[in-house]
Amino acid sequence: MIRIEHLKKQYPNATPLKDVSVEIHDGDVISVIGPSGTGKSTLLRCINQLEKPTDGRIWVDDVEVTAPGCNMNKVRQKMGMVFQSFNLFGHKTVIENIMMAPMDLLGREKQEAYDEGMRLLRMVGLAEKVFNYPDELSGGQKQRIAIARTLAMDPEVILLDEPTSALDPTMVGEVQAVIRDLAKTGKTMMIVTHEMNFAKAISNRVFYMDEGGIYEDGSPEQIFEHPKRENTRRFVHRLKVLELNIESRDYDFIGMMNEIDTWCGKNQVAPKLKKRIQLVFEETTQLIIPMLKTPHVQAVCEYSEQTSVAEWTFRYAGAQMDLTQSDADLGLTVLKGMAERMEYSWNETDSLPNSLHITVK
Amino acid sequence: MLNINKEVTGNNLTVSLEGRLDTTTAPQLEGELKSALDGKTELIMDIAELEYISSAGLRVLLSAQKTMNKQGSMVVKNASDEVKEIFEVTGFSDILTIE
DSSP states (O other), X not given: OEEEEEEEEEETTEEEEEEEEEEEOTTOEEEEEOSTTSSHHHHHHHHTTSSOOSEEEEEETTEETTSTTOOHHHHHHHEEEEOTTOOOOTTSOHHHHHHHHHHHHHOOOHHHHHHHHHHHHHHTTOGGGTTOOGGGSXXXXXXXXXXXXXXXXXXXXXXXXXXXXXXXXXXXXXXXXXXXXXXXXXOEEEEEOSOHHHHHHHOSEEXXXXXXXXXXXXXXXXXXXXXXXXXXXXXXXXXXXEEEEEOSTTOOHHHHHHHHHHHHHHTTOOHHHHHHHHHHHHHXXXXXXXXXXXXXXXXXXXXXXXXXXXXXXXXXXXXXXXXXXXXXXXXXXXXXXXXXXXXEXXXXXXXXXXXXXXXXX | OEEEEEEEETTEEEEEEEEEESTTTHHHHHHHHHHHTTTOSXXXXXXXXXXXXXXXXXXXXXXXXXXHHHHSEEEEEOOOHHHHHHHHHTTHHHHSOBO
């Protein structure tokens, strides 16, 4: 078991981990996902002390690895790490790369280390490459060797830091297949990955990292199908978000339409959908603003790259006002024509209590 | 941005629109049409280059149609599929003469 309490990692110009507390149970297979720069790799590297935490404590089983004087070599034998860049020794053959650590650190006999090495090479499907040098292998093969080398130490925990990110796309599959098999062996695993489907398939638990910590921790089903928190939802659905705020009757309409235009262009929104997104914005704001005493409207457009669906949410101040129920108006007719679905809700405790959600057709 | 081009032949007026007819540009078209319709019996709105229209623009077209109903006729020409769709969802395809 790994226990982390109030882990903080600060660099001179960034703090990827602000305050992380979590328990990782034996046999957990955890996928660590999230946007770039949210401390996913840093978390792994703090666990095996490749990075010194700024603050906080970490236990692996009952050994506090953050304690001064902790025998890290001993702890690291329990924890294998697979890197993005393989880190094989170029001047040694495949089998030597695998045999080295068990012989040097665990005191294994040469024959024993060789036999075990061969078993692992067969497992990763590369027995025929036993006497090749790393340079003679493809990226995918190198990474499979690196995994075999990690397994040769028979670690209890395996940390994989973006193991397929440096690979040619054609080689991702072979490495994922090996990791997938590994995940079934009951070893505790943590894997930083950008491949959502892979994460979904192999793990029993997912950490979504954001805002300096584990923002949401749940089953793959929860994280990928029913995320509880906003940033998780946006990330897993690959949503692009545009927020526009109107705080005066004389808001910059032309500027905002241009902003929508630029944002749509940047996210490859189809031209036809772009016009509808603009039309929904124009009609809705033109309907709402004249009716508000304090023209305060927050408009958020979310576009899913996955499904090519765009949705607007308009939140606005003032008394309860359901636009969808108001009198027939040309603007409302256009709006309804452009909407697949319109839903109004009222939340008294919110500073912007009116909320109108529109799925653009 | 909206460019408005007017061409008069006797009692006929052809107005070509290019760009966007929205909240900010609709008043511009409204102003242009106000005096230009005087004494005209035929109005042709060529909207081949019109890429966007909102309800604000539709209102101006509707008001032009009402004026022309009294003194002649109005035809809307060369609408793009996207603009046609707006005419359809709003019922304008029944009010306007679209060619």
